[in-house]
Amino acid sequence: MTVFVIRRLFQSILTLFVTSLLVFFAVFAVGNPIDVLIDPGADQIEFERAVRALGLDRSIWEQYFIFLENALQGDVGRSFVFNTPALELILQRFPATLELALTAMLLANLVGIPLGLYAGLKPESVAGRSIMAGSILGFSLPGFWVKVTVIMVFAVELGWFPAGGRGETATFLGITSSLFTIDGLSHIALPAISLSLFTMALVIRLTRSGVRETLPMDYIKFARAKGLRESRVISVHVLKNIMIPIVTVMGLEFGGAVAFTVITETIFSWPGMGKLLIDSINFLDRPVVVAYIMLVAMMFIGINLLVDLVYAVLDPRVRLSDSGSNNT
Amino acid sequence: MTAVYPEISDVRPDEDRAVFVESPLRRFVSDFSDSWIAVFGLAMLLAIVFMAVFAPLIAPQNPYDLSTLDLLDSRLTPGEALSSGRIAWLGTDGLGRDLLSAIMYGLRISLAVGVLSALIALFVGASVGLVAAYAGGWVDAVIMRIVDIQLSFPAILIGLVLIAVLGSGTEKIIIALVAVQWSYYARTIRGTALVERHKEYIEAAHCLALGKFVILFLHLLPNCLPPLIVVITVQVAHSIALEASLSFLGVGLPVTEPSLGRLIANGFEYIMSGKYWISFFPGIALLLLILSINLVGDQLRDVLNPRLQR
Amino acid sequence: MFSTPDFSDNLMMRKPTLSVEGLSTWFHTKAGIIKAVNGVSFDVARGEVLGLVGESGSGKTVTGFSIMGLVDHPGKIREGRILFNGTNLVGLPAEELRQLRGTRIAMIFQDPMMTLNPVLRIDTQMIEAIRAHKVMTYGEARSLARDALGKVGIPSPDERLAAYPHQFSGGMRQRVAIAIALLHKPDLIIADEPTTALDVTIQAQILFEVQKLCRETGTALIWITHDLSVVAAIADHICVMYAGRVVEKGMIDDVLDSPSHPYTEGLIGSIPGHNRPGTPLQQIPGVMPSLLTLPSGCGFRRRCRYADAICKTEPEVVNIPARKGQRARCWHPLSDEASS
Numbered sequence: 019m020t021v022f023v024i025r026r027l028f029q030s031i032l033t034l035f036v037t038s039l040l041v042f043f044a045v046f047a048v049g050n051p052i053d054v055l056i057d058p059g060a061d062q063i064e065f066e067r068a069v070r071a072l073g074l075d076r077s078i079w080e081q082y083f084i085f086l087e088n089a090l091q092g093d094v095g096r097s098f099v100f101n102t103p104a105l106e107l108i109l110q111r112f113p114a115t116l117e118l119a120l121t122a123m124l125l126a127n128l129v130g131i132p133l134g135l136y137a138g139l140k141p142e143s144v145a146g147r148s149i150m151a152g153s154i155l156g157f158s159l160p161g162f163w164v165k166v167t168v169i170m171v172f173a174v175e176l177g178w179f180p181a182g183g184r185g186e187t188a189t190f191l192g193i194t195s196s197l198f199t200i201d202g203l204s205h206i207a208l209p210a211i212s213l214s215l216f217t218m219a220l221v222i223r224l225t226r227s228g229v230r231e232t233l234p235m236d237y238i239k240f241a242r243a244k245g246l247r248e249s250r251v252i253s254v255h256v257l258k259n260i261m262i263p264i265v266t267v268m269g270l271e272f273g274g275a276v277a278f279t280v281i282t283e284t285i286f287s288w289p290g291m292g293k294l295l296i297d298s299i300n301f302l303d304r305p306v307v308v309a310y311i312m313l314v315a316m317m318f319i320g321i322n323l324l325v326d327l328v329y330a331v332l333d334p335r336v337r338l339s340d341s342g343s344n345n346t
Numbered sequence: 347m348t349a350v351y352p353e354i355s356d357v358r359p360d361e362d363r364a365v366f367v368e369s370p371l372r373r374f375v376s377d378f379s380d381s382w383i384a385v386f387g388l389a390m391l392l393a394i395v396f397m398a399v400f401a402p403l404i405a406p407q408n409p410y411d412l413s414t415l416d417l418l419d420s421r422l423t424p425g426e427a428l429s430s431g432r433i434a435w436l437g438t439d440g441l442g443r444d445l446l447s448a449i450m451y452g453l454r455i456s457l458a459v460g461v462l463s464a465l466i467a468l469f470v471g472a473s474v475g476l477v478a479a480y481a482g483g484w485v486d487a488v489i490m491r492i493v494d495i496q497l498s499f500p501a502i503l504i505g506l507v508l509i510a511v512l513g514s515g516t517e518k519i520i521i522a523l524v525a526v527q528w529s530y531y532a533r534t535i536r537g538t539a540l541v542e543r544h545k546e547y548i549e550a551a552h553c554l555a556l557g558k559f560v561i562l563f564l565h566l567l568p569n570c571l572p573p574l575i576v577v578i579t580v581q582v583a584h585s586i587a588l589e590a591s592l593s594f595l596g597v598g599l600p601v602t603e604p605s606l607g608r609l610i611a612n613g614f615e616y617i618m619s620g621k622y623w624i625s626f627f628p629g630i631a632l633l634l635l636i637l638s639i640n641l642v643g644d645q646l647r648d649v650l651n652p653r654l655q656r
Numbered sequence: 657m658f659s660t661p662d663f664s665d666n667l668m669m670r671k672p673t674l675s676v677e678g679l680s681t682w683f684h685t686k687a688g689i690i691k692a693v694n695g696v697s698f699d700v701a702r703g704e705v706l707g708l709v710g711e712s713g714s715g716k717t718v719t720g721f722s723i724m725g726l727v728d729h730p731g732k733i734r735e736g737r738i739l740f741n742g743t744n745l746v747g748l749p750a751e752e753l754r755q756l757r758g759t760r761i762a763m764i765f766q767d768p769m770m771t772l773n774p775v776l777r778i779d780t781q782m783i784e785a786i787r788a789h790k791v792m793t794y795g796e797a798r799s800l801a802r803d804a805l806g807k808v809g810i811p812s813p814d815e816r817l818a819a820y821p822h823q824f825s826g827g828m829r830q831r832v833a834i835a836i837a838l839l840h841k842p843d844l845i846i847a848d849e850p851t852t853a854l855d856v857t858i859q860a861q862i863l864f865e866v867q868k869l870c871r872e873t874g875t876a877l878i879w880i881t882h883d884l885s886v887v888a889a890i891a892d893h894i895c896v897m898y899a900g901r902v903v904e905k906g907m908i909d910d911v912l913d914s915p916s917h918p919y920t921e922g923l924i925g926s927i928p929g930h931n932r933p934g935t936p937l938q939q940i941p942g943v944m945p946s947l948l949t950l951p952s953g954c955g956f957r958r959r960c961r962y963a964d965a966i967c968k969t970e971p972e973v974v975n976i977p978a979r980k981g982q983r984a985r986c987w988h989p990l991s992d993e994a995s996s
């Protein structure tokens with residue numbers, strides 16, 4: 019198990035390094051921020067001062083190593099626009115995004131797994147078929163359009179929920195979140211539900227196909243032959259087997275949810291880091307873009323690592339084959 | 347025991363023996379039409395493609411010919427008459443464009459960009475994947491590592507970053523969409539090819555001393571097609587949705603190429619004043635397009651998946 | 657081996673543990689109705705071993721699942737009765753059937769690699785089987801499971817309990833499955849080719865042990881297999897199935913020494929050991945017909961060298977007068993002279 023963890027950790031660090039390289043060059047090598055960032059009416063002295071201040075006069079390699087060195091110290095540059103440390107800027111917005119993404123993931127699984135289970139156990143039933151049709155719909159709905167429509171219906175026409183923004187926050191057990199206030203909940207409802215739809219559809223399909231592939235297995239029949247109650251066969255024998263792909267995809271989808279907050283936050287004016295990213299792209303505020311990408315990359319790599327570990331816990335075959343004590 | 351059994355050829359077919367002759371294509375068609383909803387999806391898809399291809403001929407108006415537009419017609423509700431007397435069934439947008447026509451033209455652009463980028467990505471990804479599977483060793487390791495890293499990031503993020511780097515423009519969007527998607531094809535085809543390349547027919551091809559290129563593209567590739575077809579349909583839908591999202595965010599196709607995403611974005615500013623149709627109908631069109639592709643793809647997956655053969 | 661007294665041709669002396677009467681299990685598929693089991697009847701008495709023989713697709717496994725009440729959709733028991741200790745299992749409420757499964761009737765499956773859930777530990781899988789039927793603390797159930805593993809010859813059962821199935825060899829897994837089947841000392845065990853996937857030496861051990869356990873506890877055993885030599889080693893009675901029907905049944909020695917159905921004769925003839933080296937192996941020509949397109953009348957007639965016009969009508973079950981209890985479903989049952 020330790021060998022397994024160490025190897026995965028090492029791979030993660032390598033991935034992070036490669037990502038930093040790719041991201042830096044992708045973002046810094048192309049495009050000319052000078053044109054955008056510096057007032058065209060500035061005189062020569064002012065212009066050069068600005069270039070030096072932003073570190074744009076060095077060679078690209080130097081820029082990268084300065085960037086890497088600083089990044090290791092938690093400094094990925096200052097925002098050209100806000101003139102504050104980019105990482106700080108991102109981290110300020112991070113809790114709001116995390117709150118939104120986590121709520122959406124939770125919703126997707128709490129609703130998706132039971133629905134998928136039902137559709138898998140009763141594939142021919144009307145409800146089962148409807149669930150599957152719904153999931154294809156969930157897949158096909160263009161996310162941003164759903165959000166626009168949801169605002170139109172529930173905020174503008176019905177007036178049940180606010181059209182945008184984050185509600186009041188409260189602190190509970192040391193965590194500050196808008197989930198602890200009524201106002202906060204009413205604000206997060208629309209963005210979270212609309213963000214969860216795609217993942218929910220995915221979880222439904224994954225659960226269903228997992229159930230359908232597991233049910234004909236001999237070990238399920240054997241479990242029934244042992245005289246187990248159907249509830250135990252489903253909740254232990256079937257569910258534990260299908261959790262393996264679900265957990266894997268859930269990890270990836272959490273990353274996806276964070277990424278798609280870009281759209282959600284733009285539409286619902288949610289003050290998270292996704293909206294910040296779009297603004298930064300439009301202003302060519304590269305340090306912020308880089309800080310965002312690096313933070314998200316780090317998060318993704320962390321999630322992947324976590325998924326691998328959970329995977330090992332769920333599937334004994336993975337765990338044991340990796341530590342070399344497999345004796346079959 | 348010295349039983350003498352008849353030769354197999356002596357066993358004459360009886361009058362009641364059923365004869366099953368079914369070509370693979372026929373079985374495919376019959377399996378596919380097993381689900382009426384998939385057939386419905388296919389019909390819808392064909393209708394949409396028809397509308398998109400022949401938009402200049404069947405659209406009531408060329409929404410991008412400024413001479414036909416009249417600002418007095420702007421923001422008409424669905425069913426109202428334009429100043430020319432024609433009825434705008436889906437209403438008009440802020441510039442007085444007939445929405446139905448704008449949607450037809452938008453479909454055209456969305457479909458073209460989606461299909462084109464998916465095909466280029468297919469070409470790139472399939473080549474890379476085949477090479478990885480066939481070469482093996484470090485080539486395979488390096489390629490798949492890159493694919494893994496790329497796949498661990500959501501497409502929209504990579505798309506956004508690339509757009510941020512490349513700037514906007516139709517060809518840039520296509521490049522970004524290809525860059526986002528090639529890895530899916532590469533992974534799919536490598537996985538299938540790895541299974542296929544150890545089968546006897548590839549060994550047989552080697553024994554015949556056929557060229558590498560011939561083996562790769564004429565022997566290996568056709569046998570990797572079924573899973574690939576499924577991935578293609580899914581990816582075309584993805585690529586359309588992705589382009590729409592980027593255009594919605596204002597970093598996609600330029601204003602001169604108004605895809606459905608842009609139309610929806612245009613309508614977003616009128617939402618608060620209750621003028622729902624300007625973004626609602628383009629959204630429905632986008633939904634129907636993606637839905638029909640997914641319905642078809644979904645059934646293809648079931649039909650082509652040997653694991654689910656009933 | 658105990659034998660049925662001579663005068664009990666039709667009437668068993670004791671009540672059979674299991675009595676299957678006219679069982680038909682059909683699968684309603686898109687392509688048509690598959691009559692996997694079609695009017696099958698047989699009895700198994702306490703402590704007796706019945707060999708259910710046939711090639712794959714002959715319906716023997718579906719027969720086993722029908723008895724367990726585990727026929728999967730779209731399969732359905734169409735008619736017939738399954739009398740288990742006098743209770744008809746067909747149409748029994750699901751919950752009552754569940755309470756019988758695992759306690760009174762147990763089943764051992766063909767492929768030990770697939771029988772145990774790969775993601776659950778052995779102890780979990782054994783303890784749940786115990787506690788599904790008996791109120792017992794976890795500790796009690798665990799020690800019961802340990803004893804059960806010891807009984808089927810698994811060394812250091814205490815440690816092995818905490819292992820996962822993939823840490824066992826195939827033979828060991830099958831022993832675990834057998835231990836689970838024996839947990840509640842069932843009256844009937846259905847063993848569906850439990851040794852087919854195993855090495856020959858392991859196969860012999862398992863055969864021996866199962867036979868011993870059944871003799872000791874008086875458990876009736878249905879041994880499903882395609883391998884006549886296994887049946888010869890273990891069974892008291894034999895039932896030969898072909899295309900969903902029982903074509904011949906009787907005492908094991910009678911049937912093997914002088915088969916009366918041409919199919920049985922062909923099966924015995926196909927055993928390589930029967931041949932002198934150098935002579936060509938005997939074989940039954942052709943393949944078993946698809947259950948969807950069964951010919952009218954006898955299912956075997958297209959492969960049968962005795963077949964004639966009358967075989968196009970359904971053959972009756974006939975008693976073989978020379979041997980008590982032996983029956984065949986054939987128009988032209990072989991007499992001793994014909995087959996020797």
